[in-house]
Amino acid sequence: MLTKPQDQQIRKQLDRHKVATVPRFEDIQITNAFRLEKFRINPDVFDASFMTSSKETARALLEEDVVPLYRGKQALDMGCGSGIAGRVMLEMGAEVVLSDISEAAAKNAEENVRDFGMRAVVLCGDLFEKVKELDTKFDFIVFNHPFFSGEPIENEPVSRAMLDPGGVLRRFLTEAKSYLEEGGSILMPYWHFAGSGKGSNDPAVYAVEYGYAVKEKVIDVGAETIQNGTFSIYILKPKA
Numbered sequence: 001m002l003t004k005p006q007d008q009q010i011r012k013q014l015d016r017h018k019v020a021t022v023p024r025f026e027d028i029q030i031t032n033a034f035r036l037e038k039f040r041i042n043p044d045v046f047d048a049s050f051m052t053s054s055k056e057t058a059r060a061l062l063e064e065d066v067v068p069l070y071r072g073k074q075a076l077d078m079g080c081g082s083g084i085a086g087r088v089m090l091e092m093g094a095e096v097v098l099s100d101i102s103e104a105a106a107k108n109a110e111e112n113v114r115d116f117g118m119r120a121v122v123l124c125g126d127l128f129e130k131v132k133e134l135d136t137k138f139d140f141i142v143f144n145h146p147f148f149s150g151e152p153i154e155n156e157p158v159s160r161a162m163l164d165p166g167g168v169l170r171r172f173l174t175e176a177k178s179y180l181e182e183g184g185s186i187l188m189p190y191w192h193f194a195g196s197g198k199g200s201n202d203p204a205v206y207a208v209e210y211g212y213a214v215k216e217k218v219i220d221v222g223a224e225t226i227q228n229g230t231f232s233i234y235i236l237k238p239k240a
Contacts, residue, residue: 002149006148006194009193013226013227014153016047016226026039028048028058030055034062036084040115041108042107044102044104044158045082045108046161046162050226053144053147053189053191053231054084056189056233057233058088060189060233061089061187066235069187069235070094072094073139074094074136074181075096075139075140075142076099076140076141077142078141080098080099080106080122081105082112086142087116090118095120096120096121097120097122098121099125099131100124101126102157103124105124106124121134127168127171128179137181139180140184141180141184142186142188146162146164146169146201147162147195148194148201149201150165151163169201169203169206170210173207177211183237184238185235185236185237186212186237187235187236188203189233189234191227191229192230192232204232204234211239212236212237212238213238214234215235216234217233
């Protein structure tokens with residue numbers, strides 16, 4: 001069950017998403033040296049331009065110890081939203097598949113690939129539902145999953161990117177190993193404000209149970225952002 005501050009935070013994020021009623025184009029500064037210019041964000045799609053979790057995931061993808069995990073390799077941006085993680089990996093030299101359960105998100109991601117003359121496969125399906133049809137394994141998978149444990153809000157499409165009772169996380173951890181090449185890795189962020197321990201959507205809580213080793217990087221985000229506090233960037237690897 002959500003706490004009152006968590007519920008207020010979700011409402012705050014939803015209200016911010018509702019500001020846009022037409023497509024926008026944003027220059028998203030990821031690091032001092034890396035910017036996504038004129039990145040398209042459509043209504044009813046999780047907006048990477050102001051969500052700390054999206055930016056921190058993108059920054060993590062540019063870390064010198066992370067880039068070799070996907071550069072020149074097969075990568076999957078699961079739950080891609082508008083496609084920020086996929087675009088970063090494409091620009092850094094990966095072959096990328098982007099997938100999202102939302103038709104609006106998949107369309108937005110496809111536009112953010114196509115409009116910059118890039119080539120990638122973009123799918124619409126529930127987790128690996130459509131990915132399995134490719135008969136492909138990946139060296140690297142990114143999944144910015146729903147952090148808050150709860151049911152999505154009716155008639156609020158973007159809430160599916162924020163809220164899930166836990167089934168999505170557990171299904172992902174179960175299925176992902178079948179789509180990883182030997183030695184492959186998974187990158188997942190987590191905002192600890194969303195909860196801790198059993199019943200939360202913290203990947204590290206379930207990783208060992210599902211057969212993964214976990215490497216964690218902790219990030220503290222200032223109060224000036226819409227999501228602030230402690231984040232973790234996890235790198236998961238299936239145990240031998």
